[in-house]
Amino acid sequence: MTKKQTAIILFIMAAILSMTYFLNKADNKNTSAPATESQLKKENASADTSPKNDFPPKVTLVEAIESYQQEHPDTDISSIELEQSFNKWFYTIEGLDDEKEYELRVDAHSQKTSKKQVKKLDRDEKNGIKRNESKIDTSKLVALTEIGKVATENAAGEITELSLEKELSHTYWTVKVEEGLNETEVKIDAFSKEVLEIEQDD
Numbered sequence: 001m002t003k004k005q006t007a008i009i010l011f012i013m014a015a016i017l018s019m020t021y022f023l024n025k026a027d028n029k030n031t032s033a034p035a036t037e038s039q040l041k042k043e044n045a046s047a048d049t050s051p052k053n054d055f056p057p058k059v060t061l062v063e064a065i066e067s068y069q070q071e072h073p074d075t076d077i078s079s080i081e082l083e084q085s086f087n088k089w090f091y092t093i094e095g096l097d098d099e100k101e102y103e104l105r106v107d108a109h110s111q112k113t114s115k116k117q118v119k120k121l122d123r124d125e126k127n128g129i130k131r132n133e134s135k136i137d138t139s140k141l142v143a144l145t146e147i148g149k150v151a152t153e154n155a156a157g158e159i160t161e162l163s164l165e166k167e168l169s170h171t172y173w174t175v176k177v178e179e180g181l182n183e184t185e186v187k188i189d190a191f192s193k194e195v196l197e198i199e200q201d202d
Contacts, residue, residue, distance in 0.1 A: 059109065096135075146193060151173075
């Protein structure tokens, strides 16, 4: 083999080795190592920008009531619910006048209103009959922070739902508190904060 042939062979081998090196380098750039469990958790946490489920929500009970009254002046409120949907709190407020019943949903983070419903009362509910039985004196309601504090003092866990209603002459909150698979309902007088009943569902 001549020197010229040897040089050509060495040149070809060097070229092959050089191409192999650059191809491997390109593959390493495109192929990352598998993410660890801690890395995945960190990425999921940073990607999750949904609102927290913190209680009480940003929009207060007073502000939610004001939103309802702006939509339906000259009516009385008969019930209020505060519950979560897709990591957000929403108020659902029902009210009525002498002829109709109204429902309004209020976003507890932005105070935007939606799902407005109106329906006629039955004949035996009209002319103030149901209105006088169901209307709630919202001016005497204790703040939700106080109601929540009483609930969690009597039941371990996080508040997931609240509902305000009037039964005969009694106006009270039913507060659902959850811890794991355990759910407790605490009924609290809406004016005095007195605990009326505690019911646990294991």
